[in-house]
Structures are given as C-alpha cells and as structure tokens.
Amino acid sequence: MQQRNADRTRTRILAAATEEFAARGIAGARVSRIAEVADCNKAMLYAYYGNKDALFDAVFTAFVDAYLDEVGFDAADLPAYAGRVFDYFEAHPDHLRLSTWYRLERPEGEPLAAILAVNASRLEELRRGQRRREVPRDFTAVSLLSLIQAIATSWSSMNPEYGTEGLPEASRRRAVVMAVRKILR
Template sequence: MQQRNADRTRTRILEAATEEFAARGIAGARVSRIAEVAGCNKAMLYAYFGNKDELFDAVFSASVEQYLDEVGFDVDDLPAYAGRVFDYFEEHPDRLRLSIWYRLERPDGQPLAAVVAVNQSRLEELQRGMRRRVVPRRFTAVSLLALIQAIATSWWSINPELGADLPNRIVRRRAVVMAVQQILR
C-alpha cells in the first residue's frame, strides 16, 4: 500500500509540474505552486526529485517518452510522421511549450538521456533510409530532421499579427505541413 501511495504522489507531482513548467518555463515555475497543486509539501517534492531542475528533467523526459509512444518514427513515410507531429502538438500544446522552454532555457545544459536517445535513433533511421535511397541525400540527416520538425510545428511559431490571414481550420494547417512530401522528391 505504501508503494502505491508513493507512486500516486509521484504521479501527481509530475502532472502538476508539467502544467507549471509548460505555462511558466523553468525559471518562472515555482516549486510551492507545484507542491500545492500536487497536494504535497515541498519537502516531499524535493525527496522525490532533488531540486527544481531535476524535476524539470523528469517532466521533460516523460514528455519525450509519451511523444515517442504516440508519434513514432517511420523513415519510409516521413510525410505521415510530419502529420503525426502536427497532430500530437495540436492535441498537446503544453508538450510543445515544454519543448520550447527546454530549448530556450537549456541551450548549453547537460544533455538529457531521453532526448539524446530519441535523436540518435531517428538520425540512424534517416541514414539507413538514405543508404536505401528511400530518403533523399541532398540533406544531411540532421538537416532533414530539423526541417521536418520545423515544418510540422511551424504554425505555433507564427506571429499573432498574421492571425487574420492564417487558415483557421486544423485541416488546412495540416495540409500545409504535408508539404514535407515536396521536400522529399
């Protein structure tokens, strides 16, 4: 019974921290707010996760794992991958904000094992696809992955002043993301 309570507490902390970090970033997040929402005290939070940075690492690593489970990666159908990335972040905008905060606030930080692993796996898949000639060789694997991800998440980085001119329907925005097909020709 004790273990289940500990697991539930840890889960509540991670859920509360995900919301807090997505909304405010690492610097703006407050451990006291996370503990209050999770229904525990700060001492318990520190016992589970050490400090705020380690808590963010746990939150972001869990987010990366969820992303991988839901989105996957198929070098034989990169346009479908781009579409799934778009769909995932459309359904989970908080996860995209976490990713943006990670990049903004940790540009020179210690690499997270979860991020290193997913990047290495996708780059290896792309290189195998290039050797099989399923993926064009005019880009490096890193360049192609960056390009696909940038296109798939582009709608969330548009200046709000363009609002009136943006397609208001998800279907139209997703169709633009599928321009990845053109790049792969």
C-alpha cells in the same frame, strides 16, 4: 499500500510540474506552487526529485516518452510522420511550450538521455534510409530531421497576429504534409 500512495504522489507532482513548467518555464516555475497543486509538501517533492532542475528533467523525459509513444517515427513515410507531429502538438500545446522552454533555458545544459537516445535513433534510421536510397540524400539526416520538425510545428509557433485562426486545422495539416513531400522530391 504505501508504494501506491508514493506512485500517486509522484504522478500528481509530475502533472502539476508539467503545468507549471509549461506555463512559466524553468526559471519562472515555483516549487511551492507545484507542491500546492500536487497536494504534497515541498520536502516530499525534493525527496522524490532532488531539485527543480531534476524535476524539470523528469517532466521533460515523460513528455518525450509520451511523444514517442503517440507519434512514432518511420523514415519510409516522413510526410505521415510530419502530420503526426502536427497532430500531437495541436492536441498538446503544453508540450510544445515545454519543448520551447527547454530550448530557451537549457541551450548549453547537460543533454538529457531521452533526447540523445531519440535523436540518435531517428538520425540512424534516416541515414539507413539514405544509404538504401529510400530517403533522398539532398539533405544530411540532421538537416532533414530539423526541417521536418520545423515544418510540422510551424503553425503552432506563429504569432497570433499572423491570422491562422481562420485556417482550419485540416488545411494546416495538409500544408505540413505537402511541404514535407516537396522537400523529399
């Protein structure tokens, strides 16, 4: 019984922390707000996660795992991958904000194992596809993955004044998939 309560508490903490970090970033997040929303005390939060940075790492690792489960990666069909990335961040704007905060506030921090692993896997799959000539060699694997990620998230990162609200989601998604097809030619 005690273990299930601990698991539920950790789940509540991660959910509250995801919301807090997505809204305010690492520097702006407050452990006291996370504990209050999670209905636990700060001492318990620190006992489970150590400190605010370690809690952010746990939140970000959980986001990466959820992202990978839903989006996957297939070097043989990069336009479809870009479409799935677009879909994921349209459905989970809080995760895009987490990713943005991570890049803004941790540019020179200790790399997260989850990020290193996923990048190594995707880049190796792209390189393997390039060696087999299934993936164009016009770009390095790193450049190609960077371009695809940027294209897939481009609509989500536009300033509101740009006027994308009038453009239906299906049209924006179609533009993402077409753009990736074009860079692969």
